[in-house]
Each structure stands twice: as structure tokens, then as C-alpha cells.
Amino acid sequence: MLFAVKMDVRIPNDLDPDVRADTIAREKAYSQELQRKGIWPHIWRCVGQYSNLSVFDVRDNDELHDILWGLPLFPYMEIEVTPLALHPSDIATTGEAA
Known part of the structure; x- marks a missing residue:
């Protein structure tokens, strides 16, 4: 199942600056691991x-x-x-060229 997720931080x-830096570093590592697994295929x-x-791209709502x-x-x-x-108009999924 695909989900668009908007995250406002x-x-x-x-x-505390040390807590902030540690939290941001852990966030980056966590998100990049999910990207490598194909679970988080897009981030902008x-x-x-x-x-x-x-x-x-996840199995269900619970995941x-x-x-x-x-x-x-x-x-x-x-x-x-x-x-x-x-x-139904997406040529990437219907195989139809413009």
C-alpha cells in the first residue's frame, strides 16, 4: 500500500543541543535504513x-x-x-505512451 506522508517538524x-543533535542523527539513520529496504522510496x-x-510503500496501516x-x-x-x-491516466502504470 502506498501512502503520502507530510511531516512538519x-x-x-x-x-538541549546535544539531545537535538543525537535525535536528528538517529532520525537520519532510521529513515535511510527504511529507504534502503524500499519501504520509504521517496522523500522530498x-x-x-x-x-x-x-x-x-508498506503492507498495511499498522505497519x-x-x-x-x-x-x-x-x-x-x-x-x-x-x-x-x-x-487510470498515469502512463507509467497503464503502459500507454503520450
């Missing part, structure tokens, strides 16, 4: 924001839920999840 300004930065728009809750930055995020379905 709001780390408190008064968070939202220009001018501490946000990203990502696509997850996505567990992945999101496992994000080290999860306590500092607002997350919006949108389930995705194939579009």
Missing part, C-alpha cells in the same frame, strides 16, 4: 520549511503506524497521512 527551541524537502513530503511512531523526531512532528491509489 517542530523541535522546541529550548531542547518542502522548500522553506522544516518539513518533508514522503511516500511509503505505517509503527514506522511513524518509531521516528526519533516523532514527538516533535505534526503528520498528515494520505492513502494513495493508482490513477
Whole structure:
């Protein structure tokens, strides 16, 4: 199942700098491992924001839920999840050329 996930990060300004650096480093390692496994095939930065728009390819809602809750930055995020379905006009999935 594919999901588009918008993540807005709001780390408190008064968070200890060492905790902040450690959390961000763990977040990067966690997300890159999921990318290598093909679970997190797309991640884009939202220009001018501490946000990203990502696509997850997971088995079901529960797997996505567990992945999101496992994000080290999860306590500092607002997350919006949108389930995705194939579009009948998408030439990449229908095999039709323009």
C-alpha cells in the first residue's frame, strides 16, 4: 500500500543541543535504513520549511503506524497521512505512451 506522508517538524527551541543533535542523527539513520529496504522510496524537502513530503510503500496501516511512531523526531512532528491509489491516466502504470 502506498501512502503520502507530510511531516512538519517542530523541535522546541529550548531542547538541549546535544539531545537535538543525537535525535536528528538517529532520525537520519532510521529513515535511510527504511529507504534502503524500499519501504520509504521517496522523500522530498518542502522548500522553506522544516518539513518533508514522503511516500511509503508498506503492507498495511499498522505497519505505517509503527514506522511513524518509531521516528526519533516523532514527538516533535505534526503528520498528515494520505492513502494513495493508482490513477487510470498515469502512463507509467497503464503502459500507454503520450
